[in-house]
Amino acid sequence: MVDWNAVVGQGREGNTVEEFGLGQRNVRGSRLVEFCTDHNLVLANTWFIHHKRRLYTWARPGDAGRYQIDFIMIRQRFRNQVLDCKTFPGADVDSDHNLLVMKCHLKLKKLKKGKNAKRWDLDKLKEKRVRDCFKEHVAKGLNEKAEGNTIEEEWRVMKNEVSRAAEEMLGRKKISTKNQWITQEILDLIDERRKYKNARNEEGRRGYRRLKN
Template identity: 50%
Template sequence: MQYVKGHENLIVMGDWNAVLGEGVEEKVTGEYGLGTRNERGERLIEFCNKFQLVIANTLFKNHKRRRYTWKRPGDTGRFQLDYIMIRQRFRNQILDCKAYPGADIDSDHNIVVMRSRLKFKTLVRKNQYAKKWDTEVLRNDEIRLKFSNAIDTAIRNSAVGSTVEEKWTWLKKAITEVGKENISTKKVAAKKPWVTEEILQLIDERRKYKHVPGKSGIQKYKSLRNEINRKCREAKTKWLQEKCEDIEKDMIVRRTDSAHRKVKTTFGDIKSNGGNIKSATGIPLLNAEERAGRWKEYIESLYEGEDLSDVIEEETGVDLEEIGDPVLESEFKRALED
């Protein structure tokens, strides 16, 4: 235990010849043990408290035949002696833990199985991110042809290895060197894609007047803020227009997959806006009857003064069998939602 660091995920398991018994021991055991605790069980509790461990197979409400791990010869007594323990800070990874008395193993003990889910955190040091090639420049025919010819030349001039590993090493080296010369790496973009260098410079300048005392500092700060907002609106409008033109070009040449990807990247998933229904004077309507009345007013205003005699067909002289069943309220609501 002393060689394992405190932040590491640790699992301790084995035959302890200790009976913990039923009853909760804070942060160490659950209430689903078996039997009556003995002296070795007390020592195991002390061990778990010292190293902040929790005993997994006492946490789940299983039948007693799924709790015992050893039975006395002649089946005169059943005991829970085998345990799986993990650190208390990783307790939420345990999905289930129980004994399998029917497992065919060469032992007088039952096998104990813990099912867990592990999620490892990606540790990335600050300002150390993997650089990515700006492959968008290869859409330019001239750059793509230059890049392809440079790779062909580099491969022909490279020393070919005898093994697969050596061949892959020099091929990777050739492509990487040509990429550095012909393709730049992606720059870290601003928080918003339409933010330009001019806007970033204005933001840096505005930051200088954030804590300047006096009216002059406040006025300068507000002036720069208004200018930044105006330029952001102009830059966003221009950026969206360019994106829409790019999407339209893809649709013209039937590159629908690229167009849909750009639409999703640019505009995101469309979410319906569930705003409140308001009256004609702008008061929110919370009552169902008031909402229905507002819908009635709205629809009547749409068709006000219209001659609907050619649109609405009256059911006169129609056989009852041809009319069909009346529309249910649930059918109407489903059709309205669709």
């Protein structure tokens, strides 16, 4: 995925460019087509019929002209896995380019993965009360167990007692799916900024800049 400042335009070009592009081809567009042909690539967003507002990826300041200069390139062997490719002009992506999205259906080889090891919640040991109780649990358990005959047996006893104490006192650490610095306040500001995305008046543009900052 790349912005080449290249316009391939309308018209089919072998197996690389389909006829549903936008505009007239320029020199950079010709070089891009040559590059894709040499490397067996397909320009995905020229293969699907859409309204022109779903084809352009960049608009000249003042909306004086609309151009298709961003492309998603894939290998020709995966062409039949691409279901759709188009732009979303209304998406708030903090850019003067439109969001370009490709929908595809991938068939990947299934890999066998081992079970994710659940980690102890060691942050609780930062509290003195929890730390002292943990030490007492481990010491008590070791005192009640008979000493092993070998180093391996002694190590197994110690490991089991530490694990048992951790299970009772610490528990497992919960993995958060959201970055800790992303707060609800930030999410609310993002939603509010999205309202000013396509504002045409100066007040709307000021509101967008303020919320972006």
